[in-house]
Amino acid sequence: MTHLTLAITAHSETVVAGPTVHSARAALAPLLARGLTVQLLMGLDSCSDGCRAFMTQPDLDDFERHEFTFRDQGQTRNALVQLATGDYLAFLDADDLFSENWLEASYDLLTAAAAADRKIIVHPELNWQFDGTNHVYSNPAQDHAFFSPYVLATANYYDAMCVAPTALWRALPYPDRAVAQGFAFEDYQWFVEATALGWQHIVGPDTIIFKRRRDSSQTTESRGNHVLIRAVDALAIDNLDHPAMANSARKPNQTAD
Numbered sequence: 001m002t003h004l005t006l007a008i009t010a011h012s013e014t015v016v017a018g019p020t021v022h023s024a025r026a027a028l029a030p031l032l033a034r035g036l037t038v039q040l041l042m043g044l045d046s047c048s049d050g051c052r053a054f055m056t057q058p059d060l061d062d063f064e065r066h067e068f069t070f071r072d073q074g075q076t077r078n079a080l081v082q083l084a085t086g087d088y089l090a091f092l093d094a095d096d097l098f099s100e101n102w103l104e105a106s107y108d109l110l111t112a113a114a115a116a117d118r119k120i121i122v123h124p125e126l127n128w129q130f131d132g133t134n135h136v137y138s139n140p141a142q143d144h145a146f147f148s149p150y151v152l153a154t155a156n157y158y159d160a161m162c163v164a165p166t167a168l169w170r171a172l173p174y175p176d177r178a179v180a181q182g183f184a185f186e187d188y189q190w191f192v193e194a195t196a197l198g199w200q201h202i203v204g205p206d207t208i209i210f211k212r213r214r215d216s217s218q219t220t221e222s223r224g225n226h227v228l229i230r231a232v233d234a235l236a237i238d239n240l241d242h243p244a245m246a247n248s249a250r251k252p253n254q255t256a257d
Helices: 017-033 049-055 073-083 102-115 166-171 186-196 218-224
Strands: 002-010 038-045 064-068 086-093 120-131 135-138 163-165 200-213
Touching (some): 002 073, 002 102, 017 049, 017 102, 038 049, 038 073, 064 073, 073 166, 073 186, 086 102, 102 120, 102 163, 102 200, 163 166
Parallel strands (some): 002 038, 120 200
Antiparallel strands (some): 086 163, 120 135, 120 163
16 A cells, blocks of 8 residues: 555646646655655546657656546546555646645644544645636635634635545545536535544645646636535535534634634
């Protein structure tokens, strides 16, 4: 068994993936220096000729490359999960970036949680969106006063670039995207369902991801089509106060100061 699997998803990225791979290697370096084993996966989903040419260059031959025709990032991730050998899994889109401490911080938090029999998903402290927009978001941990299941009922706190046990994605795959039918934001739905199953969201201190947000991105397209996530029992009004959904730092319905 491998300690960590890093899975990159690609569709039309070319030279912008160069800094992405560089940041991934920099984030993996501390783990490799400790003698930990890493699996590198790459999912090429209905990729353009330019993307394929860039991603198949010899400098990237340490990645296991797999081609898919889903045209669905969530389904590509699900397929990569089935190929993963790592105890833990980190996703990276081919035009996004990690901070150098992201993977080591996440791995240490996950192994400590496993030793304490805790079920956690690790998120970066900051999410910096660039290119088509320029915003920096702070991700609240579930025990932070800013976390509320009522917010989770209307908006997604987190990004798909998180780190968690591979077994979680095997037990809870991403749902299908169906923009034409009004359904998308598969990562949002995944986080809601994982929370309802008792998985706790924590934050790696001093970590950051850089998320490229293009004008023509799938997220922008989805918002333009006014899509929603599918109906999820955990978001029913009678279930929002369930302990798994509530902030563990205070009792359900207690207002933060």
